[in-house]
Amino acid sequence: MQGMFSRPLLLTLADGREVVQQFRTEPLELDAFKIAKNALGSVVPDAMALENEELFKEGVWAYSFNRIHGNLWVRGIAGKGTNGRIAINKSLGRTMSKGYIADTSDEAVDGRVRSHLEALVVSPLEDINPYRGQLQGFLDNLDQLKNLV
Template identity: 30%
Template structure:
C-alpha cells in the first residue's frame, strides 16, 4: 500500500515518525518539531538530540537523487549538508540531513553591503562546482543537448509567437554556442534562491540545499540566479531596489576574478552560458512563458548582459 501524499501528513505523526527514524540510527531524540517553512511536496522535521546535536528529517512525495547531493558536497564541503535515505512508514520517501546552523537568506535583514558580500561569496561557491578544465568536456553537451534544445524551442514553442525580439535573441545565442566549448563542465544547481541559501550569524553563506535536481552543464549555466537574488518581485512585477545594481556588480566581479587564468579571456562565454541557462529555466519541457511575458523575459536577459558588461 502506497503512502498518502505529504499534504495529508499531520505534524504530530511526522514528528513521531522522525523520532522513530532517528532511533534506528542509534541516536537519542529529545524533541522533534515540524519547521514552520515547508516545501510544496515535503514536510521537514527538526530533531534535537539528547547530546545537543540537531538533525533534519524530511518526508517527501518525490525521490531525492542523493548522489547529486553527495557530488555537490564533494565540490563544496560542509556548505552542502550530508543527506541519506531512510525508510518511513508514513511517506513515500524520507531523508536525514545534517542541520545547518543558520537562517535562510530571505529571513535575514541584510544591509546592501552585506548583500553584496554574500553575492560575491556565492559566485566563488559556484566556481567551486567545476569538475575540470578540459575544454573538450563541454563539446558533446553543446552539440547534442544545448544546440538541439535551443532549436526546438525556436521551431516548436516559439513557432507561432509574434514577439520577434526574443526569437532574435535566441537565434543569436545559437550562433554563439560554439563559444561554450571553452568552458569546463560544472554541477549546476538549477534553482538557487534566497530560500535555499543559508547564512550564519555573521551573514556569510554557510549552507546551500535542494541539490537533488542539479544538472551537469557548462560553467555559468545557473549564474542568472543573480537577477532574482538582487531584484525583488512584488505582485509579479520586477522591482529593482537599492541593492540590485551593487549586488550584481559584486557577483560578476567576483565570478570573473575567480576564473582560472586561461579562461579569463573567455569570460563573455560565461554570459552566453547564463543566458542560455535562463532560457532553459523558462522553457521547462519546451513550455515557455505566456506570450505577454516574453518582453519581460527579454528584459531580464538584457539586464544580465548589461550588468555583466559593466563588471568587465
Template identity: 35%
Template sequence: MTKFVKSNADLPKTLNSDAKQIARAKTLAEAHLGVKAKKAKGPRVQGFFSRTMKVTMDNGEEAIIQFRVKPLDVASFHQARDVLGPVVPNIKRLQDAELDRDGIATYFMTCMPGKTWLESNLWDKWDPKMNVEATKSLGRILSQGYVLGGSEAVVDSEIKGKLEQLLESKNNDVQRFRADIQRLLSSIDKLKYLPLWVSHADLNYLNILVEDSGQVSGIVDWELSKNLPFGVGLSRVHDLAGKYRNRMFHMPKEFEEAERGFWEELFGGIPTDIKRTLLNHLREIEMAVHVGTLLDTLDQGETLNQAALNSLPLLLTYRIPALRGDGAPFPTANT
C-alpha cells in the first residue's frame, strides 16, 4: 500500500470510501468513550498521510479519529502537551486488529475548539484584525516552550548535519543558496548558547486553530516536532503575519503590527531567568531564525516550494524587533 494518500483509492478496502471511514470512526469512538456516536464528518482538507474524522457523540462530546498510513510518534505529542498545555490535543493509539493488519495506525485525539486559521481568514476575506490577534496569541502560547537541556547535541547532530547535507546537494535550487548555507554553517556553534524550545515542524494555517476573536485555541500535528535552539522553530512567523501571492511573499499593511506583537508576547511570557539568557544572545536568536527559514525552505526533498524559494533571499535578511529597533523587518524590501 502507498505511503502517500492522494485519494480514498490509496487506502485498503476497509477504508476506501467516506462511508467506510465514517462507520469505522463512529465504532472506534464509541468503544473508546463508552458513548453512542451520533455522526462523523471529515474536514474540508485532509492530510497527505491520513484520513481524519470528527465524531460527535450523543452527549455532545466531540472526538477526533485519525487513520494513518504512517504511524505517529505519540511521545512528541505528549511532550508538547506537557510543555504548552491543553492547546495541544491529547492522543492515544487505538487497537483495531483489521486495520492493523491492513497497515493502518488508528488514533484518538481530543477535539480542539475553533476553526483552522485558513478557514477563519480565507485569502479572499483577509481580516487584518483577526490576523494580528492570532499572531500575537501564538506568541503567548509558544512563550511556554522551554525544555530542560542544552542545545549542544542538537546543533551538532541535527542542524549542522542538515546544513552540511545541503552543501552536498546537487539540486540547482539548493545550490543557489550555497553562500548562505556556508555563512550560517561557519557560525553554527553560536546557537549552542540558546536554550532548547519545543518546536513544531510545520506551523501553518491548517495546523493552527483559532476562535472567532483570533485567539489560538489549538495547535495540531506535532508528530515531527523537535527540541531545537530558541528561534529555529519560529521562522514561520513570516508566513503567518504575511501572505504569499503570485509565488512571492508579501507584507500586508498590518504585517509589522502582527510580527512585532508576536515577539512582544513571546518574550513577555518567558520566565525571567530564561529571558535574561535570551536577551544576552539576540544576534544568535536572529541567526537561529535565519537557520530555521533556510532549512524550512531547502530541506524538503527534491521538490521545493517555488514561492518559498522566490522569497528566501528576502527572508534571510530578516531583523528581529529587538535588534532592528524602529527599522524595517527586511532592510532590502521594496516599500
C-alpha cells in the first residue's frame, strides 16, 4: 500500500525552498509522476530520486519532491471522528471513481472511448464543427492509446 513503508520529512533548504524528502523501503515509479505532471501541471510535485549507494545497501530509496502548499488529508479529518472520515472517504471515492473507466487501456478504448469519439464525429451539432477534424484524428489514432499501461 502506498506510503505504508515510507517516512516523509518536510525540509527547508538553505536557499529557503521547502521540499518533501521521502525514504522508502521499495523503489518508487517516477515515470508515473512525469506522466501526471505533463497532464495535470503544477498540482503534481516534481519528483527526483536521490542516488545513494549506502542507502541502497540498507534497502532504502530516497526521493525528493517540491512542496505543494495545501492541507493534508489527515489534517482535514482531524477531530471529525468516524463520521467525518467516512464522509471524506466517500467524497474522495466519488471524485476518483469518475476518472476510472476500465482496468486496462485496451478495455477503455474499445469499451468507452471509441464509441464516444465515433458519436461526436457524426454528431449534427454545429458546436462540434470546429473540433471535428481533431476528433477524427483522435479516432484514427486510437489504437495508440491501447499501448498505455
